[in-house]
Amino acid sequence: KAGVTQTPRYLIKTRGQQVTLSCSPISGHRSVSWYQQTPGQGLQFLFEYFSETQRNKGNFPGRFSGRQFSNSRSEMNVSTLELGDSALYLCASSRLVRETQYFGPGTRLLVL
Amino acid sequence: AQSVTQLDSQVPVFEEAPVELRCNYSSSVSVYLFWYVQYPNQGLQLLLKYLSGSTLVESINGFEAEFNKSQTSFHLRKPSVHISDTAEYFCAVRDFNAGGTSYGKLTFGQGTILTVHP
Numbered sequence: 001k002a003g004v005t006q007t008p009r010y011l012i013k014t015r016g017q018q019v020t021l022s023c024s025p026i027s028g029h030r031s032v033s034w035y036q037q038t039p040g041q042g043l044q045f046l047f048e049y050f051s052e053t054q055r056n057k058g059n060f061p062g063r064f065s066g067r068q069f070s071n072s073r074s075e076m077n078v079s080t081l082e083l084g085d086s087a088l089y090l091c092a093s094s095r096l097v098r099e100t101q102y103f104g105p106g107t108r109l110l111v112l
Numbered sequence: 113a114q115s116v117t118q119l120d121s122q123v124p125v126f127e128e129a130p131v132e133l134r135c136n137y138s139s140s141v142s143v144y145l146f147w148y149v150q151y152p153n154q155g156l157q158l159l160l161k162y163l164s165g166s167t168l169v170e171s172i173n174g175f176e177a178e179f180n181k182s183q184t185s186f187h188l189r190k191p192s193v194h195i196s197d198t199a200e201y202f203c204a205v206r207d208f209n210a211g212g213t214s215y216g217k218l219t220f221g222q223g224t225i226l227t228v229h230p
Contacts, residue, residue, distance in 0.1 A: 004155075033218065043202065043220040056217055090155055097216055098208065100146070100163075103156040 001027055004093050004104030012110045018079040021107045025072050025093030031055075032074040033101060034066060037088040046089075049074055050097050078109075086111045114138055114207040118221035126229050127195055133188040133224045135203030144206040145186040146218075147177055151199045159201070162186065173197075198228045 005024045013019050025032050033056075034046040045058040049068035066076045072093075078085055088108050092101035119134040137143065144163050148156040160171040167179040177188045186203060203221040 006155075035218075035220075042222045045217050045219070048216070058217070092156075092218075098144075098206075100144075100158060100161055101218060102158060103148070105155040 004091055004102055006089075006091050006104040006107050008107060009105065010108050010110075012112065013081050014112050015081055015083060017081050018077065019081060019109060021076045021078075021089055021091075021109075023074045023076070023091030023093075023104060025074070025091075026102060029093035029095050029102075030072050031094045031097045031099070031101075032068055032072065033092045033094075034074070034076050035090045035092065036060075037090060037106070038086070043090070046076070048097070055097060081111045083111050085109065114143070114205055114217070114219045116203055116205050116219050116221035118201075118203055118224050120224050121222065122225045122227070124227045124229060125193055128192045130191050131189065131193050131197075131226065133201050133203075133226065135186045135188065135221055137184050137186065137203075137205045137219075142208065144208070145177075145179060146204040146206075147171075147175070147186070147188050148202045148204060148220075149199045150202065150223075156202065159188075193226070193228045195228050195230060197226060200225050 007022045031050045033048040037043045048056040052068045063079045068074045088106045090106045092103045094101045115138045117136045125131045146161045147159040149159045150156050160169045162169050162179045170176045175190045200223045202223050
């Protein structure tokens with residue numbers, strides 16, 4: 001079974017721009033979560049979606065948003081990018097909300 | 113809110129030596145516990161998990177972790193490490209008793225960089 005896939009793998013943007021990251025979960029998985037990983041803050045939870053509904057949200061500003069489609073694929077959007085948004089963004093999927101999460105390879109975003 | 117503390121940020125060790133990576137979490141009635149491993153420029157891979165049952169859990173590549181409820185710990189051990197075990201290891205907790213935005217959230221420790229020297 002194919003793992004979690006994330007596109008693009010690498011991205012360079014400038015301050016003020018917006019970006020959309022995509023995540024395709026493992027087949028049959030209906031829950032998708034997003035995390036931000038930075039050297040200073042470590043791994044921080046962004047949000048979790050299940051059946052197209054946001055179930056949980058971390059402590060990030062409203063510039064960070066997401067959605068999930070009927071096929072469980074998910075997108076994350078960051079508007080008005082700031083230098084501090086440079087990070088590795090990881091997506092994880094699980095069959096159900098309470099089950100083990102499996103991570104994708106991440107999208108590395110650099111904001112200049 | 114749930115918190116996870118990995119007591120060592122870096123652990124250097126020689127090949128074939130034993131290793132223990134320590135993890136403590138804040139108390140909760142019931143939690144799910146995980147260890148993930150991250151190799152350079154890659155995502156996180158699940159190493160092992162404790163959901164319920166036996167407090168000693170093992171991975172396929174020789175790591176094991178023991179859930180200790182009284183000490184709120186979930187330390188990771190391996191009796192003999194290989195060069196290929198060099199990576200960053202993350203302890204994580206899912207708490208399904210917390211309310212609000214903490215419900216079910218996967219909380220990570222800061223990570224421990226394990227470096228295995230020949």
